[in-house]
Amino acid sequence: MRWILALTLMALCSVANAAETFRFTAIPDEDQSRLVERFSKVADYLSDQLGVDVEYVPVTSYGAAVTAFRNDQIQMAWFGGLTGVQARQLVPGSQAIAQGKEDAAFESYFIANKRTGIPADQDELPDAVRDHSFTFGAKTSTSGRLMPEHFIRQRFEQPPEQVFSRVGFSGDHSRTIALVESGTYDIGAVNYTVWEHEVESGEVDTSKVEVVWKSPSYPDYQWTVRGDVNERYGDGFIKKVQQALLDMTDPALLESFPRSGFIPASNDDYAPIESVGQSIGLLR
Template sequence: MNRLVSRRALLACALAGAPVLSLAQQPVFRITAIPDESPTELARKSAPLASYLSQRLGMKVEFTPVTDYAAAVEALVNKQVDLAWFGGFTFVQAHQRSGGKVLPLVQREEDEKFRSVFITTDEGIRSLADLKGKTMSFGSASSTSGHLMPRSFLLAAGLDPDRDLRRVAYSGAHDATVAAVASGRVDAGALNISVWEKLVADGKVDAKRVRVFFTTPAYYDYNWSVHADMPAARRAALLKAFLELSPGTPQGREILDLQRATRFIPTQVENYKGIESAARSAGLLK
């Protein structure tokens, strides 16, 4: 049906004497995501979503990878992309950097009560207090679930990572943190609970050797964000597309499974005030 409509529209333009855009000239809707997992995994997760959004928006949709978290922020702030997958902290940074122009659109239902896990292979580590004098890896310095929130819970437990740990490393991604712990390069690590559960389910980590010794309290985390300058009609169509993703259809089930989501729900700036406060308390946001 979409192809038929497109052909009719092109024919109408031709008959009216209007210029017809080539495929190369047609507008492209660009999406990106913080690189919290390997590039191959991000590409695998994005492909079905891009195809679905292309159908719903009636335009070509492309995934644009970025090198780091800061690049994802700058891409949306500068409108080089139209939609970005942010962690809670990355969203706070983008919201601040844009003067309030970057807005959260939807989050997974799971992101209302997200958690991080601390993992180790060291039998002597049973609590956060046992990390004193140990080596530890976070993910990216800008990661909510791989750095900011784990750091804030360590501080709340009376442990300053920079003062009380022997060494702090930054792996750059959640799966890289697991690899660092599993290989013995560090004594412990902190990461996103959904990535941990996926790696265990896929048999990519030996859960008998690498174990969770602390799970954080819940907090708000990830969202898909847009720029406030996006046309209202397009933003409404985008919101509707996400909200109508259903596990009851093969396409919806595939996308939701890859996104590790039960469903998507609307979200708002206020949901991330706790993340902002934690970032300021940890000295990671001015």
């Protein structure tokens, strides 16, 4: 009888594990309503590929994405470089498993309202940006804060507050573009893929705002999964998730990111981000 009871309990556990929903989120680097529409389709794709229910869980901020990951409210996230490092520090054993093809050599664009007269397309961040107002994106954005601040400090040997007349944080890349276009801020730092996507979509008035400098490249966004996922969803589940991401070829799904496809990634790929984060006090 005991072995029958044991088998019954094992079967019930297997059913429970199979029924458990796999949840993921994405840092809110663009308008939230767009993200919900796009990533819900990604959830449907992953559900079909993995054979479990998959749910996209929207969050209100970059910090909220990291908190949800730490608290096991989500099991995977589409993080930026910095938030990914933060999340993996908080949840030992977590792994970066895939990045966009563009993310191995990502860039930030410094954009300026044309009325500033700042010369465009310079080989280095123009000295003319001094004493103008400037906005970052979110406070823990890799492409909208971490790396732009690093490049500002590298160029001027001063923190942003001593270079610019006023420094702000817009919250996301789309908002940064809108604030610079309107003249609320003279200059801003943005994720280059968001800029190019919004320009192509006709959402940017390029008669008012333009790119004045393109940064050197660095590693950025990635999918990070919790280290306990295999225990909960079955041996090899992390590999299945990774393969499903690498096999994602539908342009409509890739538009959610936007990326041309995904390639394998590892925690070691983000050592440069960790180093920069520590150097300017955003990581321990």
